[in-house]
Amino acid sequence: MEARPVIIWSDRYTEHTTGDHPESPRRIAALRSAFEANGIFERSSVLEPSPASAEQVLRAHDEHVVQLVERAAERGGGWLDPDTYVSSASYEIALLAAGGAINAVDAVMAGAPVAFAFSRPPGHHAETRRAMGFCLFNNIAVAALHARAVHGLERIAIVDWDVHHGNGTEEIFWEDPGVLFVSTHQYPFYPGTGALDERGGGAGLGYTFNIPLPAGADDDMYLAVFEDLIAPALRDYQPQLMLVSAGYDAHRDDPLANMQLTTAGFGRLAVIMRDLAGELCPGKLVFVLEGGYNLIALGASAVEVCNVFLDDAQQLRDPRSERNSGR
Numbered sequence: 001m002e003a004r005p006v007i008i009w010s011d012r013y014t015e016h017t018t019g020d021h022p023e024s025p026r027r028i029a030a031l032r033s034a035f036e037a038n039g040i041f042e043r044s045s046v047l048e049p050s051p052a053s054a055e056q057v058l059r060a061h062d063e064h065v066v067q068l069v070e071r072a073a074e075r076g077g078g079w080l081d082p083d084t085y086v087s088s089a090s091y092e093i094a095l096l097a098a099g100g101a102i103n104a105v106d107a108v109m110a111g112a113p114v115a116f117a118f119s120r121p122p123g124h125h126a127e128t129r130r131a132m133g134f135c136l137f138n139n140i141a142v143a144a145l146h147a148r149a150v151h152g153l154e155r156i157a158i159v160d161w162d163v164h165h166g167n168g169t170e171e172i173f174w175e176d177p178g179v180l181f182v183s184t185h186q187y188p189f190y191p192g193t194g195a196l197d198e199r200g201g202g203a204g205l206g207y208t209f210n211i212p213l214p215a216g217a218d219d220d221m222y223l224a225v226f227e228d229l230i231a232p233a234l235r236d237y238q239p240q241l242m243l244v245s246a247g248y249d250a251h252r253d254d255p256l257a258n259m260q261l262t263t264a265g266f267g268r269l270a271v272i273m274r275d276l277a278g279e280l281c282p283g284k285l286v287f288v289l290e291g292g293y294n295l296i297a298l299g300a301s302a303v304e305v306c307n308v309f310l311d312d313a314q315q316l317r318d319p320r321s322e323r324n325s326g327r
């Protein structure tokens, strides 16, 4: 059993090149610098991701999408839509991104206290039949469906705090009561979905919970939303595994969006998720990277979130720590 937090990391995520695009390989370089400067890797178990198989990706997507990305990469790359680029390595790296999320699930199911998949490209806009919004395959959806298929889980919660609505994750699980999808996002905003009255359909009615927020939402508003709306929803659902679509583009310095979350604010959200996971499904908590486009804010916020768990691990290893009894 792995006692330390697990980080799924690969520098190969930089091989999905996108030219002059905010979702660039520099995001991975920025995370690496921030993690090195803050001793994140030393305090974690760092694992290389393994690529997802086509079969694993096809649990969330139509064959059409997989073939579209594969063929675009084979042709040397191109734009799938005005936002979404495929380079020659992108098919392989998108499989590695989905695979990293699967590896993170496997790590917590094997006993790791928490796992972080720093996957790139991001995934939460990718729908069953459509890659879009910088996203090729829906990494977190592939991971959730893996958790069901291989680990037999019946109730999985996905909390999406990326500033954009996770339309792809919503669509994939729209009629699925086995996945509770909860999203906070700037609204109205890209991609246009995520209204309060989108609540799922069929057997999945009531298992999609959108919390659209006005531009300018700050730490206090986010904290209130997580404590007063998301925590009760998760307690009602009693998930066996919690996955977080952890984008960092609700940061106040992000160039693409207009929220006011601070670096410390992300840490406070992570504490809430840590405590809820501790209460509902101990040790079954996975963070999957989504957006975040100010490189400094991205690195600092990801460090802040990791430290919520690494400081815990530190305290567990050091019984003399005065903070051992506190939270």
Ligand code: ZN
Pocket: 162, 163, 164, 247, 249, 290, 291, 292
């Ligand atoms: Zn985003």
